[in-house]
Amino acid sequence: MKKVLLIGTISYCLMSSPVFAQEIDAEYNNKIKEYTTDSRFLPASVMNVVDHPTIPSPLKHFGEIIGSPGVMHNTSKIYEYYQLLAEKSPHLQIKQVETTEEGRPIYVVIIGNDDSMEKLDIYKNHLNRLADPRITTPSEAETILESAKPVYYLNGGMHSTEMGSPEMLMELAYRLVTSEEKTIKQIRDNVIVLINPVSEPDGRDKLVDWYYRYSKTRTEWDDGYPRSAPYWGKYVFHDNNRDGLQVSQAITKGIFSIFYEWHPTVMLDLHESVPLLYISTGTGPYNEQIDPVTIGEWQVMANHDITTLAAQGMPGAFTWAFYDGWWPGYGIWVANNHNSNGRFYETFGNAGANTYMRDLSNQKYAGDPATTREWYRPDPPTERVYWSARNNVNYMQAGVLASLTYAAQNAEQLLRNFYQKGVNSIRKGKEDSPKAFVIPADQKDPVMAAYLVNQLRAQAIEVHEAESGEYVVLLDQPYRNLAVTLLTEQKYPKEAKFPPYDDIAWTLGYLYGVEVQPKDSVEYEISSLKKVDSDVNYEGEISGSGNSYFIHYQAQNTVLPALYWIREQSKNAEIRVIKSEFVIDQDTLNVGSMMIKGISSSQAGELGKKFGLDLIRSSSAPESDKTHAVQLPRVAIYHTWFNTQDEGWSRYTFEQRGIPYTSIDKDDLKAGNLNSKFDVILVPRSRGTASDFIHGIDSRFGPMPYTKTDQFPSHGFPDSSPDITGGPGFLGIENLKNFVDAGGVVIALDNSTVMVAETGITRDLEPYTASGLFHPGSVVTVKAKKSNHPVLYGFPETFSIFRGNGPLYQVDLAKRGMMLLQYGTKPLKDEEPYTGEIMGMAKAESKQEEKAEAGKEPAYVRSGMVRNEQTIIGQGSIFNVPVGKGRIIAFTFDPLHRYLNHHDAPLVWNTLINWNDLGD
Structure with a gap:
């Protein structure tokens, strides 16, 4: 040398x-x-x-x-x-x-x-x-x-x-x-x-x-x-x-x-x-x-x-x-x-x-x-x-x-x-508004409220607890600016010259489904507030008496994993979903609430603590024809080999929630016989065209094993294949269609709707191009078309979801009943009632009464920015498409996006809970 x-x-x-x-x-x-x-x-x-x-x-x-x-x-x-x-x-x-x-x-x-x-x-x-x-x-x-x-x-x-x-x-x-x-x-x-x-x-x-x-x-x-x-x-x-x-x-x-x-x-x-x-x-x-x-x-x-x-x-x-x-x-x-x-x-x-x-x-x-x-x-x-x-x-x-x-x-x-x-930062917290944020104690999903507190603490944001149970974020602290950006709406400028690099909204209250109140003054004696020094945990309570337990369902994130836990604890437990409002003493249970029988009081107590669920105990019971039995599904999560980004987030979400699943790929679709193994197949968002979903990675590069060997020990995880090139092919797509025809349910998220809508599994969903629409990741308003449909259980008629630049589909007016949820609150033009004269009928008979609007329509964009939003308002965001004996539930957004929009995830959990009773 x-x-x-x-x-x-x-x-x-x-x-x-x-x-x-x-x-x-x-x-x-x-x-x-x-x-x-x-x-x-x-x-x-x-x-x-x-x-x-x-x-x-x-x-x-x-x-x-x-x-x-x-x-x-x-x-x-x-x-x-x-x-x-x-x-x-x-x-x-x-x-x-x-x-x-x-x-x-x-x-x-x-x-x-x-x-x-x-x-x-x-x-x-x-x-x-x-x-x-x-x-x-x-x-x-x-x-x-x-x-x-x-x-x-x-x-x-x-x-x-x-x-x-x-x-x-x-x-x-x-x-x-x-x-x-x-x-x-x-x-x-x-x-x-x-x-x-x-x-x-x-x-x-x-x-x-x-x-x-x-x-x-x-x-x-x-x-x-x-x-x-x-x-x-x-x-x-x-x-x-x-x-x-x-x-x-x-x-x-x-x-x-x-x-x-x-x-x-x-x-x-x-x-x-x-x-x-x-x-x-x-x-x-x-x-x-x-x-x-x-x-x-x-x-x-x-x-x-x-x-x-x-x-x-x-x-x-x-x-x-x-x-x-x-x-x-x-x-x-x-x-x-x-x-x-x-x-x-x-x-x-x-x-x-x-x-x-x-x-x-x-x-x-x-x-x-x-x-x-x-x-x-x-x-x-x-x-x-x-x-x-x-x-x-x-x-x-x-x-x-x-x-x-x-x-x-x-x-x-x-x-x-x-x-x-x-x-x-401290000066702004003292002089500017807001001066504090309050997370009220009375939340529809208190587990998510606790999660929000813990996430703020993970960001080194100080949180206090008031004697009355609410959480308070005082803003005269070093990371005041971060607290404000996480808890307030984002207003991305429409006139921005260049497109945004990523999502443009992240308001945690909206994403978690937690009410957060900005305050222009601090309404507490500071000495009465207790700083939160460790993660908080909501433990559910049991009220009433009787031999049945009821969950007042408000789309809580922990209900589905709780149901799987009940099945593990007691094979004889009976779980039924209540399909209409049900009154127990002073409590009115929402549509979609649940009745549980066959568990002990100690199991009920553990259920409430483990999953943060309040239980109502009663001897009353709804009429059997107003309920349906819960048969928890065998779930598969499908992944492509050409784009695994979002299926990884889906797997992570399922595991964090404690929801069992099996990971499958193209070879499983080609093998067929899917109904013998699964009831529901989730297809997470995956970038690609219909051709990509069918053919996958170009087979001219194959065979390309992704397997663990002595020479390449890191490969073969979290899944393996002797050849990752090629896709399920037409045979695999046909087998997926056979799965639905025979009574299976496919849940397709965001761009993966391409796999069901543009490969022939269903021909009812027609791709729709919204002229000039630019829809980077934002929190937007949606409205239920069928408020009491099982997929929407626990949600109000109008609420918010997180959506990016995903695909859109439309169905013929005669099939508009497939649309469960729409973007915005106004109907499509062809759904507006006709108010003109009808030839062949007397004017008095043909006159339509105009329904007065109750209050101001909520804005479409709640946080973020959308250009030419009028082109998406009225379009479908979730479709329930019958195929043979089964269903395709097509989401034109991703309710499992990056483990962030927890408020939207129960739309998927609802589909799993009610997979065998999804109706028309």
């Missing part, structure tokens, strides 16, 4: 700096040059990797440098290297913060100088004090600022096909602990660097196996070959970066755990997609509750990074034109939501370590081609780029080094901004 003794000056970025005598690894540097496809892609800042005498570089440890062609490392190898660095260097520590759904560890790596590493608890306490101005006066903050250090958190490997960051971060860590170059030493001395090497380890291992099993042999980028394994995490695919409001997956829990322990001043999430390096600021509209100080930091830091790369001659770095900055549920937005600064990069990537010719000629962002010179992209790339894994490492690492340098040189200002944002 050649070594060079370098004494003198290394120049890069915007500065030059003398260094101590260090041996530079000439072989490492030569390989960087060799694997970089263009000298313009080779910044000085990534050169001069030190050949340390006791700390092994990636080259020494792995035998190849980072970014070598054809080389990707799985999590065990990555973690092994960090463990080695921790053993060899006093400037690095590694500790586990979480465990994934499949049992892999999630680690955080801590890097700093001797002072930092010896006093980590002191520096963490400094940031904890600055995070809450209520416990830290301005003068105390000034004292802390004299010695505090910013914490800069780098998050890698969130999206598993974006494979470069877990590689780059290993080289960066080695550089940060070994180099004595002035700017690196400045970073090490002035900043505590946190690295989450692989935030989604389950997906990382699947994709590394996929790369070696399939992708490594590909020579053309645009050959149509699947670049990804069908699964990343156990449940969640690309949406693992849409879990920041739910905090449901291990990846998010790990990120939140790191944030709450350290209060990082800046967080940078390392992604890969657009050419050549996007540095986030966003086109806007920005989230209305983000402090302007944070928005200013986005701009300053992005332009600093772009300037630093430009000074090194690197083309293709840009900002602004990629996303908006509105949705607060990205993983890294834990920083923006909590007075820190959350940023992300998008580096150009090849989903592996191959080198490809990439064509940029058809790529556009914010309406401009990716190759044009703009104010936000002063040095664009050419239309063709020959791109390697090492290019990716160079760009990402040069950007990170630039940003770390900014933090090191502006440490006090970043920390001062962090403290000031907390001050601003």
Whole structure:
């Protein structure tokens, strides 16, 4: 191995700096040059990797440098290297913060100088004090600022096909602990660097196996070959970066755990997609509750990074034109939501370590081609780029080094901004309206009210309990802005120039079906409020006496799992749904309420506590012809192999609720005989056309096993197949139709209605195009067409649901009875009563009485934004389509969206409870 003794000056970025005598690894540097496809892609800042005498570089440890062609490392190898660095260097520590759904560890790596590493608890306490101005006066903050250090958190490997960051971060860590170059030493001395090497380890291992099993042999980028394994995490695919409001997956829990322990001043999430390096600021509209100080930091830091790369001659770095900055549920937005600064990069990537010719000629962002010179992209790339894994490492690492340098040189200002944002939040809580939110005690689903309290606490929002039982969120607290954004309606501007990047509404009261009241004044004695210090849990109560138990049904989320639990506890238990209002003493039970017989009083007590259900005990009983027996269904959840995103959310929801199911795929449909195994088949939302549902992944790439082997141990989970190419084919679709004909029920959600409506399983649903309709994820008003239909049990005539840009269908007027629920409250034109003259009848007989409207029609959009909403009002949102002896229940929205819209989920639970009594 050649070594060079370098004494003198290394120049890069915007500065030059003398260094101590260090041996530079000439072989490492030569390989960087060799694997970089263009000298313009080779910044000085990534050169001069030190050949340390006791700390092994990636080259020494792995035998190849980072970014070598054809080389990707799985999590065990990555973690092994960090463990080695921790053993060899006093400037690095590694500790586990979480465990994934499949049992892999999630680690955080801590890097700093001797002072930092010896006093980590002191520096963490400094940031904890600055995070809450209520416990830290301005003068105390000034004292802390004299010695505090910013914490800069780098998050890698969130999206598993974006494979470069877990590689780059290993080289960066080695550089940060070994180099004595002035700017690196400045970073090490002035900043505590946190690295989450692989935030989604389950997906990382699947994709590394996929790369070696399939992708490594590909020579053309645009050959149509699947670049990804069908699964990343156990449940969640690309949406693992849409879990920041739910905090449901291990990846998010790990990120939140790191944030709450350290209060990082800046967080940078390392992604890969657009050419050549996007540095986030966003086109806007920005989230209305983000402090302007944070928005200013986005701009300053992005332009600093772009300037630093430009000074090194690197083309293709840009900002602004990629996303908006509105949705607060990205993983890294834990920083923006909590007075820190959350940023992300998008580096150009090849989903592996191959080198490809990439064509940029058809790529556009914010309406401009990716190759044009703009104010936000002063040095664009050419239309063709020959791109390697090492290019990716160079760009990402040069950007990170630039940003770390900014933090090191502006440490006090970043920390001062962090403290000031907390001050601003508390001031707004005292001066602006609302000043508090109240969650009343009397809720139709008290379990969901408790869940809302717990979710607010998961966001570090303080909640108090009043003596009268309601929960109170006082807004003179550091995270006031987040509380406001979560609990109020969103008003996305209709005139926004560019389409939103994601969902645009998330009002938790609407999504959870919980009443939340904003208050312009605090109506409590503060001393009487008790801070909630642990998760709350609603336990149901039993009233009355008698041999039967009744559930007053209001579409509570826990009823269906409670019914499955009853079946497990007592095979002789009888459960009946009441099909008309039923009066017990002073209680009037809704249509859809339930009568339970054959359980003991102790079982009833456990039922109420376990599922948060109030039970009424009575000896009264409705007439038998006004009830129907509950026969709990055998449920299958179908997944395609070409898009598993939303079926993962459905599986997660079923498991969280305790609803049993069987996962099936194309092979099960082709095998047929479905009625012998299942009563209901749920088809979660899946992107694709009718052809995709029939034919699946192109069979010309097959056979393509997704099975666990000794060589590829991460594959075959959570499902496996000897060949994931091809779909169910026409035979599978015919077998699904036979299932419905024979009495089965298919529930199709959102775009998966294509599978039943456009493949011939039913011909009653005709695709409808609403001219000019733009319907990003928003909370909107719907109205029941058949209020007492079992699918709508527990819901009022008019309520809200969450809907995105899903498909629409229509049925002939003669079949309009299939429409159970409509969008908006006004009928379609052909449903409006005729009020004109009727020839052949006397005028008196033909005159129609006009019904006076009772009150003002509710607005269609409750939270979010819809353009040309008049084109969807009156159209069907849920259809009940008879096919033979069975039913198709077609939802033109997703009631199981990302484990967020819990208020809508009981529409699915109703279908399962009443699957054999869905009527006309």
